[in-house]
Amino acid sequence: MAPHxxxxxxxxxxxxxxxQHLLKACRHRVTRPQKRCRHCIKNNSGPARTHSALxxxxxxxxxxxxxxxxxxxxxxxxxxxxxxxxRRELYSIAQDCGGNVLLDEQWSYEICHPTFRRQxxxxxxxxxxxTIGRSCWPDTQRPVQLAKAKGIAGLMTILDRAD
Numbered sequence: 001m002a003p004h005x006x007x008x009x010x011x012x013x014x015x016x017x018x019x020q021h022l023l024k025a026c027r028h029r030v031t032r033p034q035k036r037c038r039h040c041i042k043n044n045s046g047p048a049r050t051h052s053a054l055x056x057x058x059x060x061x062x063x064x065x066x067x068x069x070x071x072x073x074x075x076x077x078x079x080x081x082x083x084x085x086x087r088r089e090l091y092s093i094a095q096d097c098g099g100n101v102l103l104d105e106q107w108s109y110e111i112c113h114p115t116f117r118r119q120x121x122x123x124x125x126x127x128x129x130x131t132i133g134r135s136c137w138p139d140t141q142r143p144v145q146l147a148k149a150k151g152i153a154g155l156m157t158i159l160d161r162a163d
Contacts, residue, residue: 041152043079044108045145048129054101059135062099065090066129070162073122076154077111083143086128089163091139099132101139106130111152121159122152 067090071082086107094102109126128143143149 039113041111041150042109043148043150045106045143045148048104048106048131049144050103050105051140051142051144053140054103054133054135054137057135057137059101059103059133059137061103062097062132062134064104064129064131065093065097066127067093068125068127068163071124071126071158072160073124074157074159075120076156077122077124077151078156079109079111079124079149079151080143080146081156082109082124082126082158083107083128083146083149085161086126087130087143088141090128090130091141094130094132097132099134101133101135101137102130103133104131105144107143107145109149 067086069082069086069089073082087102087105091102094100105128107126107128109124112123112125113121
């Protein structure tokens with residue numbers, strides 16, 4: 001409903017009232033866009049799992065690592081490749097800590113289409129966690145539950161990566 005103003009009198013108090021009414025009418029809230037878009041794709045690997053090649057093998061467990069990567073992609077999102085990259089980074093951290101295998105692996109991701117929708121860009125946040133272990137068997141060098149990873153079809157270009 002539009003405010004109604006009367007300009008009949010020019011007294012000082014009515015001028016103040018008129019100013020206050022004009023200020024109230026002119027004030028409007030500019031809402032900021034939400035930091036998280038409404039059109040996000042979220043997925044995870046489910047409960048923590050160890051690769052079948054390492055199950056039942058003699059391993060020692062040292063500690064749990066959690067690693068988060070943020071990618072800015074253009075054109076499409078190939079979640080499998082991004083999971084490989086995140087796992088490789090987590091594996092190198094585990095090697096620095098004295099481990100040679102990753103056990104009880106778990107991942108989750110969120111694909112957001114930014115509000116500016118410029119050049120078909122996507123922001124992908126991947127969280128990968130695993131337990132550091134030592135084993136005489138080699139690491140499988142691939143993420144668990146890759147069949148659950150669903151991306152956006154097309155040719156992906158990684159524009160930026162942040163840890």
